[in-house]
Amino acid sequence: MIRAPSGHADLVLTGGTLVTISGEWPRTAVAVKDGLIAAIGRPELMPPGGETLDLSGLHIIPGVVDAHVHFREPGMSSKEGFEAGSGAAALGGVTCVLDMPNTMPPTDTVERLSAKKDGIAGRSWVDYGCYGLLTGENLGELAGLHAAGVVGVKCFMGQSESGPGCPLPPGDGVLLEAMAVLARLGLRLAVHAENHDIMSHRIGQYRAAGAAGMWAHTSSRPPIAEVEAIQRAGLFAMHAGCKIHILHVSSAQATEAVVAQRAHGVDMTAETCPHYLLFAEPSQLSMRVNPPIRTSADSQALASALRDGYLDLVSSDHAPHQEAEKDAASIWDVRAGLTGVQHMLQLLLDRRASFGLSLTDIVRLTSYQPARVWGLWPRKGDVVLGGDADFTVVDLNRPWAVTREGIYSRSQWSPYLGWRGHGAPVATIIGGQIVAREGRLIGSPRGRWICRGRSGQVGESAIAVTEDP
């Protein structure tokens, strides 16, 4: 029993099984006071509470942190926008999102970060943090972006595709210098690791030859492009002493490259995404995503790496487009990116046995590690006294089906349309407030801006939360 010194609780979650990275704890209650966790222990020992939620038969996990979403603001709200994206997140059991900076304009200066924050304020259903973007021209902005509270900085080593919202990679000289700057600041660099020259050379060849199917897309971005970028990023990071994170690892070879860089002493974390686990060699052009979805052997290797801890976390890489942008006769006219923030958790819950993952593993991969990697733990990603009262309540037996009507994103297309399974979030609680329950949003958007703190002492929260962004 851990308990705050005195007083009444605002909310008590009781009757459920609490799950943390250390195990499953049946009949364990949690009390909330002023948005924070005030007591954890046996139900009969909880302080008297204002509201009691009986969660018998359900599991309570630390609020899910999706560390990789593209809500497309500013400049591309026609594809999503923060209200729709964060509403989908809350319905999917996600309590905090970290939003990517490849918007229009990109989040590459302090001024643009501040404008983005102002634009989002009061419109997010879930807590949110932002990445800054590294370009070829903004080395001088990195310290300011850090001071303004970005959780990390993102860099495209290869252009995702040619089109709006797809920045060109900085040169190696800028990348190496940026890593030295970020090392001094203590900020982690998130890398889209694909070799730009290999891809543009092959894309040029396939397009010239008139190849326009999924095969041409997949072959133009082979695992060697991913592996080379991971090795180069690792080499630079080692030299600069910079912490780096490899986004959306898609292949067995890339996973091995991550493991090898770590063995060399590089502080390298890495993620994969549900679509790389759940699909293999898709033929529909709408499944275009970067890096591409590979073989079932790759999917199996990724699941094993998640189970064994070689990959640190699962993120959705929620990257919506308008439905028409996903539908074209040529692969080169289909915009790359898939949605996933609303369905990531239920997909993992349903498939956990086939992936060899326990519920404790899912907590590690979707709550604890995303919070650790991006400097938000222990305030987020765990159930600790004084931490944010963010919880996802799940029913492991709840049947679900993905339907157009159930999708909260602006686009009603999803790679998972028609999929069915068991195990789903039934309540999303953020800062002690019930934000979603039984598939419905409750109240109004009250998500808070989360910025990485500048202290980082052990046992103390490394983040600051402000009510007023």
Ligand SMILES: [Zn+2]
């Ligand atoms: Zn992305």
